[in-house]
Amino acid sequence: MKMKGSEAIVASLExxxxxVAFGFPGGVMIPLYDALMDARTLRHILVRHEQGxxxxxxxxxxxxxxxxxxxxxxxxxxxxxxxGIANAYLDSVPIVALTGQVRGDLIxxxxxxxxxxxxxxxxxxxxxxxxxxxxxxxxxxxxAFHIAGTxxxxxxxxxxxxxISLAExxxxxxxxxxLPGYKPTVEGHTKQIRAAARALAAAERPVLYxxxxxxxxxxxxxxxxxxxxxQAPVTCTLMGLGAFPGTHPLFLxxxxxxxxxxxxxxxxxxxxxxxxxxxxxxxVTGKLSAFAPHAEVIHIDVDPAEIGKxxxxxxxxxxxxxxxxxxIVDEVKALGPEPGRTADWVARTEQRKDEFPFHYDEDMKExxxxxxxxxxxIDEVTGGDCIICTDVGQNQMWATQYFKYRFxxxxxxxxxxxxxxxxxxxxxxxxxxxxxxxxxxxxxxxxFQMTMQEMTTAICADAPIVxxxxxxGYLGMVRQWQDLFWEKRYSATCITAQPDFAxxxxxxxxxxxxxxxxxxxxxxxxEAIACGRPALIDFRVRQEENVxxxxxxxxxxxxxxxxxxxxxxxxxxxxxxxxxxxxAAKPAATPPGKKADAKGGAS
Amino acid sequence: MKHILSVLxxxxxxxxxxxxxxxxxxxxxxxxxxxxxxxxxxxxxxxxTIDGAEHPIDQVTKQLHKLxxxxxxxxxxPDLTISAELMLVKVRAEGDKRSEALQIAEIxxxxxxxxxxxxxxxRVVGTTEKSEALLELxxxxxxxxxxxxxxxxxxxxxx
Numbered sequence: 001m002k003m004k005g006s007e008a009i010v011a012s013l014e015x016x017x018x019x020v021a022f023g024f025p026g027g028v029m030i031p032l033y034d035a036l037m038d039a040r041t042l043r044h045i046l047v048r049h050e051q052g053x054x055x056x057x058x059x060x061x062x063x064x065x066x067x068x069x070x071x072x073x074x075x076x077x078x079x080x081x082x083x084g085i086a087n088a089y090l091d092s093v094p095i096v097a098l099t100g101q102v103r104g105d106l107i108x109x110x111x112x113x114x115x116x117x118x119x120x121x122x123x124x125x126x127x128x129x130x131x132x133x134x135x136x137x138x139x140x141x142x143x144a145f146h147i148a149g150t151x152x153x154x155x156x157x158x159x160x161x162x163x164i165s166l167a168e169x170x171x172x173x174x175x176x177x178x179l180p181g182y183k184p185t186v187e188g189h190t191k192q193i194r195a196a197a198r199a200l201a202a203a204e205r206p207v208l209y210x211x212x213x214x215x216x217x218x219x220x221x222x223x224x225x226x227x228x229x230x231q232a233p234v235t236c237t238l239m240g241l242g243a244f245p246g247t248h249p250l251f252l253x254x255x256x257x258x259x260x261x262x263x264x265x266x267x268x269x270x271x272x273x274x275x276x277x278x279x280x281x282x283x284v285t286g287k288l289s290a291f292a293p294h295a296e297v298i299h300i301d302v303d304p305a306e307i308g309k310x311x312x313x314x315x316x317x318x319x320x321x322x323x324x325x326x327x328i329v330d331e332v333k334a335l336g337p338e339p340g341r342t343a344d345w346v347a348r349t350e351q352r353k354d355e356f357p358f359h360y361d362e363d364m365k366e367x368x369x370x371x372x373x374x375x376x377x378i379d380e381v382t383g384g385d386c387i388i389c390t391d392v393g394q395n396q397m398w399a400t401q402y403f404k405y406r407f408x409x410x411x412x413x414x415x416x417x418x419x420x421x422x423x424x425x426x427x428x429x430x431x432x433x434x435x436x437x438x439x440x441x442x443x444x445x446x447x448f449q450m451t452m453q454e455m456t457t458a459i460c461a462d463a464p465i466v467x468x469x470x471x472x473g474y475l476g477m478v479r480q481w482q483d484l485f486w487e488k489r490y491s492a493t494c495i496t497a498q499p500d501f502a503x504x505x506x507x508x509x510x511x512x513x514x515x516x517x518x519x520x521x522x523x524x525x526x527e528a529i530a531c532g533r534p535a536l537i538d539f540r541v542r543q544e545e546n547v548x549x550x551x552x553x554x555x556x557x558x559x560x561x562x563x564x565x566x567x568x569x570x571x572x573x574x575x576x577x578x579x580x581x582x583x584a585a586k587p588a589a590t591p592p593g594k595k596a597d598a599k600g601g602a603s
Numbered sequence: 604m605k606h607i608l609s610v611l612x613x614x615x616x617x618x619x620x621x622x623x624x625x626x627x628x629x630x631x632x633x634x635x636x637x638x639x640x641x642x643x644x645x646x647x648x649x650x651x652t653i654d655g656a657e658h659p660i661d662q663v664t665k666q667l668h669k670l671x672x673x674x675x676x677x678x679x680x681p682d683l684t685i686s687a688e689l690m691l692v693k694v695r696a697e698g699d700k701r702s703e704a705l706q707i708a709e710i711x712x713x714x715x716x717x718x719x720x721x722x723x724x725x726r727v728v729g730t731t732e733k734s735e736a737l738l739e740l741x742x743x744x745x746x747x748x749x750x751x752x753x754x755x756x757x758x759x760x761x762x
Contacts, residue, residue, distance in 0.1 A: 122621060123628045127671045130616065147671060181613065181674045305665035 005134040006031035006165040012141035022053040026073020028100035028162035048453040052425040054084025059426030062412045064433040071098040075113030086124040090416025094153035101161040126154030134169035142174035151184030152303040188319030197331030203272035205345040206232040212239030213277015215408045222325035231342045235263040241411040246404030256284040258397040261356035264557040274298045277321045280310040290556035358401045364518045371470040371541040375402035381525045386438035391423035391447030393477035397547040399442045421450030431463040445471040455508040458534040466528045467536040472543045505536035514538045610649040611675040635753025650755045686756035690734045695745035696723040
């Protein structure tokens with residue numbers, strides 16, 4: 001069928017089932033935007049900055065499991081996508097980014113709004129294309145969706161010179177896939193799977209450590225079945241939250257730097273650690289040489305390069321988490337592990353959960369609102385049935401600690417890259433992908449200001465999200481590090497000069513509220529959720545609250561500070577530091593001044 | 604230990620950049636890299652040598668494999684591999700030095716490919732060790748310029 005390149009792009013996107021694209025036009029994108037006006041099923045959402053487009057596509061992809069699509073013009077449009085592409089790359093999120101490019105004959109001449117987009121994005125994409133023949137469009141888009149969404153998902157960039165969009169071409173359906181260099185392993189190795197099942201059936205102190213790979217593979221039912229069959233406690237990474245029900249008695253909480261005491265101790269004491277779709281990131285392991293010192297490790301991942309990268313496993317299994325877990329479940333069933341084998345171990349982890357819950361000073365006077373309480377109230381008011389998007393920093397960590405994630409794709413957060421400003425646009429993308437769900441963006445006053453122009457996008461796109469801002473007047477996580485490791489020298493972290501956020505929300509055409517007292521929290525949340533419009537609640541929270549427990553950067557997971565719930569005395573941050581160790585046998589960790597270890601970068 | 608990787612790649616724009624970029628980003632040092640067309644249309648073969656002591660070779664190959672344009676990687680066994688590099692070397696060859704240079708070239712079966720009043724240019728094909736040995740002998744004469752392709756390698760016999 002004869003059509004223009006730009007029309008072929010729209011037709012190809014629709015053929016891939018793409019129903020929404022987030023973007024911002026520009027000179028070389030006019031042909032494509034012109035074609036979008038005649039799109040049949042593809043809806044375009046105009047953002048107010050390209051970073052918003054890519055994060056929205058990311059949030060959409062995480063909420064729905066489909067490939068997210070964003071588009072931007074050449075030069076500055078494309079470079080504004082870069083942060084979001086890197087974000088999707090590090091968190092293995094399937095997105096396709098379409099970028100305009102200058103005319104083919106101008107490439108390389110430093111033309112107006114020219115940037116080497118494929119070059120700039122090379123280290124942060126799963127794959128990229130520079131289209132040089134309009135006839136290739138259907139095939140390239142077909143391949144891009146396939147590569148983005150299969151194996152270990154990731155971002156794919158398609159750079160489209162304007163002459164390609166303008167050219168007349170003969171549209172032909174893609175002729176299948178011919179990618180000899182891309183064949184992700186789905187099925188795990190049978191011998192390895194049997195070995196893993198035997199090890200699991202014999203283990204007395206097993207821990208299942210689930211990452212984002214469980215969610216992207218849709219392996220949550222298999223994980224639940226395996227955990228219950230083995231009576232094995234489960235911990236999740238930041239990316240894995242929701243992969244296992246947070247309300248389940250076998251759930252230990254998140255592990256790592258701001259993970260639960262129960263999780264980190266379980267890792268420290270377990271005899272078998274099963275990592276599924278997780279990559280032993282430094283925020284998870286702390287000091288690598290002291291990570292899971294008594295455990296043999298089974299590592300299941302679809303990406304062979306992750307296996308052995310940080311931790312050398314005893315049993316490596318390359319494959320899709322769902323396939324592999326399902327087969328391990330069958331094998332374990334056949335072996336029939338001795339019931340009650342792990343009872344002592346589970347009891348020990350239970351005891352740890354009782355003894356060291358996440359805790360904060362619940363005695364709140366007027367004007368002294370605990371940020372943790374706000375998160376608990378979000379859980380309470382929604383009954384846990386909502387999608388939570390977060391920004392990065394303290395708000396994000398409290399969101400992991402005080403909300404119980406019940407289902408996969410419920411928690412959307414920038415894990416690997418730690419991108420401030422991710423919360424709001426990702427929430428818009430999530431809401432557009434899942435209009436049936438309440439979507440709440442838990443953010444801070446710092447991160448919100450990085451992408452707050454997207455409030456307009458939420459209004460125009462009719463995406464009634466709730467922004468729950470934990471406003472402490474600080475760039476809180478960096479301030480926390482300065483507090484703990486830099487003698488409270490709060491360099492450039494105090495941001496009390498800021499707009500009145502409730503009025504600002506109002507000005508955007510959203511509903512703005514300000515909450516200072518504990519008693520107003522639930523009502524404000526209910527009102528914001530019910531109003532049917534984008535809403536922002538400015539929660540004025542305790543300014544110098546810290547996130548505990550904390551494993552200081554580069555330390556072992558059993559060297560947490562602030563894990564101990566004080567019995568009578570209320571925990572003030574300084575006191576929490578002295579209460580450093582949950583177990584009396586452990587030495588106190590990290591006196592301030594041990595800066596070299598702590599400088600790894602807060603976020 | 605040196606590893607010689609034989610990497611079959613799609614001959615598409617930017618493939619070399621992807622591979623070079625991957626090595627740079629992951630901090631792998633390439634000792635040498637040679638690339639040319641292969642026996643299959645549309646595919647090129649790269650020979651990459653890398654120090655396996657410095658970098659875990661399985662990480663290097665696994666990361667390379669993740670590139671969509673990389674079709675196949677072989678970590679060649681040095682005992683079952685033929686490898687050769689091409690070297691051009693220009694040496695000073697005034698007066699007495701000339702005959703000495705010619706003699707050394709003869710021993711190494713190096714071809715004299717250019718000559719002028721002051722210099723000789725030798726072309727030698729062989730293992731990296733052979734090139735090194737030749738250079739060592741030429742050193743006292745005064746080496747003006749060296750150009751080396753780095754080795755290309757092929758496994759012996761049938762694949």
